[in-house]
Amino acid sequence: MFVSIKAKVLTDETGVYTEIPALLAATGILEPLIDYFLHRSHDRSLEWMRKVTRSVRLFLEYIQLNPAERDPHRLFQNFAKRL
Numbered sequence: 001m002f003v004s005i006k007a008k009v010l011t012d013e014t015g016v017y018t019e020i021p022a023l024l025a026a027t028g029i030l031e032p033l034i035d036y037f038l039h040r041s042h043d044r045s046l047e048w049m050r051k052v053t054r055s056v057r058l059f060l061e062y063i064q065l066n067p068a069e070r071d072p073h074r075l076f077q078n079f080a081k082r083l
Helices: 031-040 048-066 072-082
Strands: 001-010 018-026
Touching: 001 031, 001 048, 018 031, 018 048, 031 048, 048 072
Parallel strands: none
Antiparallel strands: 001 018
């Protein structure tokens, strides 16, 4: 199960933080998504980040529901069809 949350991310010691969407999994925060958003925060909107978070959450849930599919290309194609 994955939950969308708001993350306050500190990137230095000034105490200034950036608030961005994040995905929380049973194993913790999905850090690559946070890294991606921080990299794109200067040219992408918060709404765009929310949409990406939702899309990633749906895809990860789809992967969990289809563990028998071993071909990544087919897995993604089938996911796209279900959208």
